[in-house]
Amino acid sequence: MLTDRGRAVLAFGGVAYLTAWAFGSTVLYPTAVGLVLAVAGAAIWVRLLKRPMRLRRSLGPAQHVAGDDVRVQLELDVQGRFTAGTIVVTERFARLGERETPLGRRHGGLRGAYVLERVPRGRYPIESAEVVVEDPFGLERSGVELPAGEALLVYPDLVELDRLFSESGTHAQEGRRLLLRRPSGFDLHSVREYEPGESLRRVHWPLTAKRGELMVKDLEDAPRDEAAILLDADATVAIGDAPDSTFELQVRAAGSILRAHASRGKRASLIVNGRARLYQQVHSFDGDWSAALELLAAVEPDGDIPASTVLADEAGPAARALELTVVTSVLSPRLVERLIQRTLARHLAVLVYVDPASFGEQGEWGTRLSNESAAQLIRLERIGVPVAVLRRGDDLLQKLSGETMGVAVG
DSSP states (O other): OBOHHHHHHHHHHHHHHHHHHHHTOTTHHHHHHHHHHHHHHHHHHHHHTOOOEEEEEEOSSSOEETTOOEEEEEEEEESSOOOOSEEEEEEEETTTEEEEEEEEEETTEEEEEEEEOSOOSEEEEEEEEEEEEEOTTSOBEEEEEEOOOOEEEEEOOOOOOSSOGGGSGGGSBTTBOGGGSOOEEEEEEEEEEOOTTOOGGGBOHHHHHHHTSOEEEEEEEEEOOSEEEEEEOBSTTOOEETTEEHHHHHHHHHHHHHHHHHHTTOOEEEEEESSSOEEEEESOTTTHHHHHHHHHHHOOSOBOSOHHHHHHOTTSHHHHOSEEEEEESOOOHHHHHHHHHHHHTTOEEEEEEEOGGGTSOSSHHHHHHHHHHHHHHHHHHHHTOOEEEEOTTOOHHHHHHTTTOSOTTO
16 A cells, blocks of 8 residues: 555656656656656565564563553564565554554564553453554555454552451451351252151241142252452442542452452452452462452453342352452442341451542532441441441551551541
């Protein structure tokens, strides 16, 4: 494809030829023919250089944390000898825009680099990649599409917690570590006829009334997670833009708590209440933690189902966990009731509440929301639910470790 310069040179050559013919100037003929041949030669040059290519991309260290500068290094392998005047690689990252990188011959290969500055947490697939080849005079240009497929993962900025706010003072369960509790329970496997001598506690009364004979629940022992972290990805109260937003603070808090549990050897799990409900167990730092970290890097606030609905599912991983931590920016009365019910049933419930009013504009709406939430938070603390309130600009390490614990709404 001709560049703007190539079109201008070709047009000038045509005008020069017509002028020479109109005025009988033999001097202009060589100039006109030379300009046209230059454009034709550039087109042949570029077409000869369109050979099989392979782009190798290095994204730097294995892990990038939110806010890091990411240096991307490119190396192009071309079949045969390559003597192009100019070669540019054009890449488009999802949500990060397009980057054009000129490549130069260094260390026996075609190399180039660029920097993505202060990249927020997220998963950024490379949507397209193209090598643009030009002749030395910039008259002809041609593009070679390359496979994309690769993605840049930027992980949340987590903090290392030696202890959690829920483990201090009255929040401890009668002085006993949850780690000593047996991580198991019973699941309903099937329903069968009653056998003499069995406990009436296992009778399935609805089916018994329907069939007119005693039916009992056949239960099987099933392992439970010792700790579960429910990250509420509600789209309705996601305020601010990454990295300064309610949801980014939620992700950092959920990931830090999950890391603290996993580092102690607990059977932990991450539950994301988004458009697609995601569940990832973490039993070790070998493989499970990497999968959970990738999930935290890619998660987006796209949920439309309240967190209280997740807790209502008695067979779900959130309800079955011995210790449940809910990280949310939506403090609905139904969610508060679910946490209270769980606490009264002697199952530990913990709340990490990210105050959306601290991220919004100062005004009546933000003040009213905080006042409504304050009453619910005080109610939870009185029942015995450990509560941590996170606001914009808070020190996450101090808040989650309980170093600045006071009145939850203060």
